[in-house]
Amino acid sequence: MVEALHWIGGAFIVAGALLSILGAVGVLRFPDVYTRIHAASLTDTGGATLMLLGMGFLSPLGFVTLKLLLVWGFVMLTSPAAANALANAAYGAGVRPRIGTFQIMGDDKPGPASSGDGAAS
Amino acid sequence: MLVAAGVAGLVVAMSLMIVRAMIGPSHYDRILAANSFGTKTVLLIALMGFLFGRPDFLDIALVYALINFVTTIALMKFFRYRTLARPLGAMGRGAGKDG
């Protein structure tokens, strides 16, 4: 039973690492700031959740599990908030996306860069 | 064995983030890369604790998860507003006032 838990935990950890690598590749390949923020924050939080879940399976129930839960709580609280603040700051500074528009905010018309890409909006 | 694979994967992801921190054309890319690097380091430290059998490392991971957030906010605030002293605006207030 303990062996099975070890294997399950290990599988979760590898899955989390794969998700982080995918996110890092996304940050390198995506075209502008907003898509990169999306890739980084989403995969960071998801990868952290999978990894911490895997580590939770690896260790016996106790103080260590509580600390893992706390790390998970802090990462869930801070990583999306930092991404939101960064995107907010970039938007306020005038950085406009290369794909898509901000029509949901009501103050953007489709720019010349997006009209040729067939952005669905 | 699987934990070591997880550590290797994280190290690869961290190296890719460094590349983005170096070449990111705008500073927002760099701040994003630094924040993401910090989160990945938190996970790396926690995993290393499991790999080397030292559960104390979780304290360090916990602290750095908090400090990473504050550093990202400071960098963002500095670059966007060129000040560290003024408050960040709240809903509805601050419209039109130019400091």
Next chain:
Amino acid sequence: MSTPILDASFALNVALLLMLVAIAFAVVRTRSLLAAILLMSVYSLASAAWLMVADAADVAFTEAVVGAGVSTIVLLGAILLARGETERVNWKLMIVPGVLAAVVGGVLIYAASGLPNYGDPASPANSHVGRAYLEATYRDIGAPNVVTAVLASYRGFDTLGETVVIFAACIGVALMLGFGSRATLAPPTEIPNDQHVVLRVVAKLLIPLIVLFAFYVQFHGDLGAGGGFQAGVIMAVAIILHALVFGLRATMAAVPVSLARSVAALGVVVYAGVGIVCIINGGGFLDYDYLFSPRVEAMIPANLLGDPNHVHHWGQHFGILFIEIGVLLTVSATIVTMFYGFAGRTIETIEAERRT
């Protein structure tokens, strides 16, 4: 340690050190100061991970919180007063310093190859003083964390000197950058047209949690990694977060400058005061075995730490507790003062001073 772990730590060492070299190269090549500070923060983080691989938990802790946290924020405050970019240097001027640096680096690497192997039990560091401390700590002090025992008890006088040095840094920054009326010259207006609701709510949730965690690190320093220095830095980071999100004026209303100034001095007083109480009770300066007179020590309940049969060194235990509190007070107040000094002075305030 079994071989797979050794291989894993060797591979991690190589990977992290390569990352450090790459980041250092990027720091030197970039011209923007903000990018340089950001990359230095990333560098400190990679160093902390590498120190962790080398099994130095307290050092890695301090490197992570100080190098990647507070140092970055204070440097940001410092370059508020400067231009954002460095100038490009003519490469011909860099030849002689480059050759000199290469020669010194080569000599150091050659000298490092003569050091004993990592973890060698027969090396001088591990066989004389190191082994004596490891064997004597349980007998004399009873704290599991040997680093805290050496720092706070065996070499307590050195740590008092460190605390006084930190306090001197506080005074130096205060004298140069000013606090009091000059530091509150930050204009009260808010930044126009930006809404940061998520950040304000999350900050309100996080600040008490960070303070609580600082206390956890403080009191847990005897048992695991931690102690007064790290806890002081974490406490200061909580106050800095408040200042970043809610404005310097709001933070100065909550933690006034005079409070920071007095708390920094109070920390040194508490530390040295413990030493003087030991002298009054008949021992040497900072000799914790004489912290309590025998009458007081008899009043301490034997099961305070849970096990009534185990012999506890109450003097050592409480002595380390009190001096760590002193270190916490001084370190947190110093960093808060430095942040107030740097953040409160911007180009506008300097111009305003020059006009008046």
